[in-house]
Amino acid sequence: MxxxxxxxxxxxxxxxxxxxxxxxxxxxxxxxxxxxxxxxxxxxxxxxxxxxxxxxxxxxxxxxxxxxxxxxxxxxxxxxxxxxxxxxxxxxxxxxxxxxxxxxxxxxxxxxxxxxxxxxxxxxxxxxxxxxxxxxxxxxxxxxxxxxxxxxxxxxxxxxxxxxxxxxxxxxxxxxxxxxxxxxxxxxxxxxxxxxxxxxxxxxxxxxxxxxxxxxxxxxxxxxxxxxxxxxxxxxxxxxxxxxxxxxxxxxxxxxNRPTPATQPSDNGFDAVVSLGGSEKISQYLEQVFGETGSRLFDGFMAPFHSLIALFETDFRDLFSTNCLYGYHDALRCRDSLIVYHNCLDIPPGERASVELFHSQLGRLKQEYQSYLAQLDQLCDGTQRVLFVRDWQETLHYEGSHRPSHTRVPDFKRLVDAIAARYPNLEFRVLFTNYGAASAADARMIFANSHAPDQCDEARKAQAWADMISQLGVYRHSDGSWDK
Structure with a gap:
C-alpha cells in the first residue's frame, strides 16, 4: 500500500x-x-x-x-x-x-x-x-x-x-x-x-x-x-x-471549513446589505463593516432556516403567530414555527418576556414589522443590487462559530429560490456565513467562514467578520463608508 x-x-x-x-x-x-x-x-x-x-x-x-x-x-x-x-x-x-x-x-x-x-x-x-x-x-x-x-x-x-x-x-x-x-x-x-x-x-x-x-x-x-x-x-x-x-x-x-476562492462571485459590489438573521449580532457586525445597511426586519426575532424559507414563501403570514407560545430562556418561542422573539418586545424593567406581554403588544408588533417588510420590498424593487447575509446560528444559547459537521445541511437553494420568487426583478446574492464546508454550484450564493473561535470577546468576533468580508472583497456602492 x-x-x-x-x-x-x-x-x-x-x-x-x-x-x-x-x-x-x-x-x-x-x-x-x-x-x-x-x-x-x-x-x-x-x-x-x-x-x-x-x-x-x-x-x-x-x-x-x-x-x-x-x-x-x-x-x-x-x-x-x-x-x-x-x-x-x-x-x-x-x-x-x-x-x-x-x-x-x-x-x-x-x-x-x-x-x-x-x-x-x-x-x-x-x-x-x-x-x-x-x-x-x-x-x-x-x-x-x-x-x-x-x-x-x-x-x-x-x-x-x-x-x-x-x-x-x-x-x-x-x-x-x-x-x-x-x-x-x-x-x-x-x-x-x-x-x-x-x-x-x-x-x-x-x-x-x-x-x-x-x-x-x-x-x-x-x-x-x-x-x-x-x-x-x-x-x-x-x-x-x-x-x-x-x-x-x-x-x-x-x-x-475554510472556504476556497472558487466560491466567490466575480462582482462583489452591492447597493444594500440586508441581514437575514441567524445570530442577533449579525446586523451589528454588518453595520461596523458597511456602515448603513438595509431593512431591520430580521433584527427582532430569530428564525430557523426552514422557518426563514417559509416566511418568504408565505408572504410572512405567520411571522407573529400566537400558536403554542412558550418561554425560551429570556425570550418566547412559537412551538409551530420555532421562531424566537427576543428583541421585538418592549419589556418593562424587572419583568421577563411572557405570553401575556406578547399578546398585549401584538397589534404594535404587526404594524411595526409590516412597515419593516414594506421597507424591504421597496429596497428590493429591482433598481438596486442587494446582498443578503444569513449566519448559521439559530438559537440564543449556542456559541458555535461554525456549523458542526454532523448537523443537517440546510436547503440553501430553496431559500434563494424563495427570495427570487418574491423579488423576480432583483439582482442579488446571498452570503451564507459559518456553514462550515457547505457550498453550492449556484452563482447567487457565496459561502464564507469567520476565523474567530467560539470563546472570545465581541471585539474579536467583530474583527473576524470584518476580515472575512475584506478577504471576500465585498463592498457597498455608497458614499465611501466602505473602502474596497
Whole structure:
C-alpha cells in the first residue's frame, strides 16, 4: 500500500520565512503530500499570506510551541490520515529534490527521526556513531526539532506534546523521551530517560538564521516541569482539560471549513446589505463593516432556516403567530414555527418576556414589522443590487462559530429560490456565513467562514467578520463608508 505523506510547518510571526519554506517544499518534494501550516496566532499577516498562497492552515491564539506542533500533527494524522508525518520549524527547508525519500524510509523503520543540521555538526558535534542516513542514522544524545518525523502508529502509543509547557523550551525534548520509552527513534536509557540516544538524519535540508521568541526564564520553568513529569504515563492528548479540548476542536473545525476562492462571485459590489438573521449580532457586525445597511426586519426575532424559507414563501403570514407560545430562556418561542422573539418586545424593567406581554403588544408588533417588510420590498424593487447575509446560528444559547459537521445541511437553494420568487426583478446574492464546508454550484450564493473561535470577546468576533468580508472583497456602492 502506498505511503501517505503529510508535511506540516509551524510558524509564528515569520511570514517571509514561512513563505520560503512552503515554496521550497513545493519545489523539492517529489512524493505526493498533504501540506498544512500551523500558525500560533501571528499578527504579521501570516494567515492572509497563506490564503493567497492557497496553503491550508490552522490558527488560533498564541499558545506556544507544544500546542502549535500538536495542531499540525493532529491535522495530518487525524484529519488527513497520513502514515508518515514530517513537521518543520519555519526556519528549516528542503534544498535537494527528492529529499523526503530518506525521511520516509527512516520514519517507517524507526517511528521517530530528527534532523541534524550541518551547523550542529560543525559547532557541537556529539555524534557517537552512524552516517546520518536512513539505513545508518546518526546516534547522539542531543535534541533538535528543525524537522521531526513521526509515524502514525508510533503516535498511537506516545501521543502528542505536553501542553503544560509554556511558550518555548523542553517540549520537544520531553516528547522525544516518551518516544524512546515506547521503543521508537533511538536507544532508551530506562533508569535515566534524559540520557537516551536519539536517531538523526543528515542532508537534504538547510536551516536559516532566525530570532527566537523564547526567554531564559520560560526555558528554566519548562526544564523544572520536565523534571517533575518525566516518569508520568506515556500517552498524552493534545489538551489537558475539557475547555482546552473544545478550543482545539474549534481550531480544527475552522481550518476544515475554510472556504476556497472558487466560491466567490466575480462582482462583489452591492447597493444594500440586508441581514437575514441567524445570530442577533449579525446586523451589528454588518453595520461596523458597511456602515448603513438595509431593512431591520430580521433584527427582532430569530428564525430557523426552514422557518426563514417559509416566511418568504408565505408572504410572512405567520411571522407573529400566537400558536403554542412558550418561554425560551429570556425570550418566547412559537412551538409551530420555532421562531424566537427576543428583541421585538418592549419589556418593562424587572419583568421577563411572557405570553401575556406578547399578546398585549401584538397589534404594535404587526404594524411595526409590516412597515419593516414594506421597507424591504421597496429596497428590493429591482433598481438596486442587494446582498443578503444569513449566519448559521439559530438559537440564543449556542456559541458555535461554525456549523458542526454532523448537523443537517440546510436547503440553501430553496431559500434563494424563495427570495427570487418574491423579488423576480432583483439582482442579488446571498452570503451564507459559518456553514462550515457547505457550498453550492449556484452563482447567487457565496459561502464564507469567520476565523474567530467560539470563546472570545465581541471585539474579536467583530474583527473576524470584518476580515472575512475584506478577504471576500465585498463592498457597498455608497458614499465611501466602505473602502474596497
Amino acid at each position: 502506498a505511503i501517505k505523506l503529510g508535511i506540516g510547518v509551524i510558524t509564528y510571526n515569520r511570514k517571509d520565512t514561512v513563505r520560503q519554506c512552503v515554496e521550497a517544499l513545493r519545489t523539492f518534494t517529489q512524493h505526493p503530500f498533504e501540506l498544512v501550516v500551523a500558525d500560533d496566532g501571528s499578527h504579521d499577516g501570516t494567515p492572509s499570506l497563506l490564503e493567497r498562497l492557497h496553503v491550508p492552515y490552522i490558527t488560533g491564539d498564541n499558545r506556544g510551541i507544544a500546542w502549535n506542533r500538536n495542531r499540525a500533527i493532529w491535522w495530518l494524522k487525524e484529519e488527513k490520515q497520513c502514515d508518515v508525518i514530517l513537521v518543520f520549524e519555519d526556519d528549516c527547508r528542503p534544498c535537494v529534490f527528492g529529499w523526503e525519500k530518506q525521511w520516509i524510509e527512516a520514519v517507517e523503520a524507526y517511528g521517530h527521526i530528527n534532523h541534524m543540521p550541518e551547523i550542529t555538526l560543525e559547532i557541537d558535534n556529539d555524534v557517537s556513531s552512524g552516517a546520518g542516513t536512513a539505513a545508518d542514522p546518526y546516534i547522539a544524545p542531543m535534541h533538535q526539532a528543525y524537522c521531526v518525523g513521526y509515524h502514525a502508529r508510533a503516535l498511537d502509543f506516545v501521543g502528542y506534546l505536553e501542553v503544560r509547557f509554556e511558550k518555548y523550551g523542553e517540549e520537544h525534548v520531553e516528547h522525544t523521551h516518551r518516544f524512546l520509552r515506547a521503543g521508537y527513534g533511538g536507544l532508551p536509557q530506562f533508569r535515566t530517560p534524559e540520557r537516551g540516544q536519539v536517531f538523526f538524519l543528515r542532508g537534504g535540508l538547510e536551516t536559516l538564521p532566525s530570532e527566537s521568541h523564547g526567554t531564559p526564564e520560560c526555558v528554566h520553568r519548562n526544564v523544572e516541569l520536565h523534571r517533575q513529569i518525566q516518569h508520568e504515563l506515556l500517552y498524552r492528548a493534545p489538551w489537558r482539560s475539557d475547555e482546552q479540548m473544545f478550543l482545539f476542536r474549534e481550531e480544527m473545525e475552522a481550518a476544515l
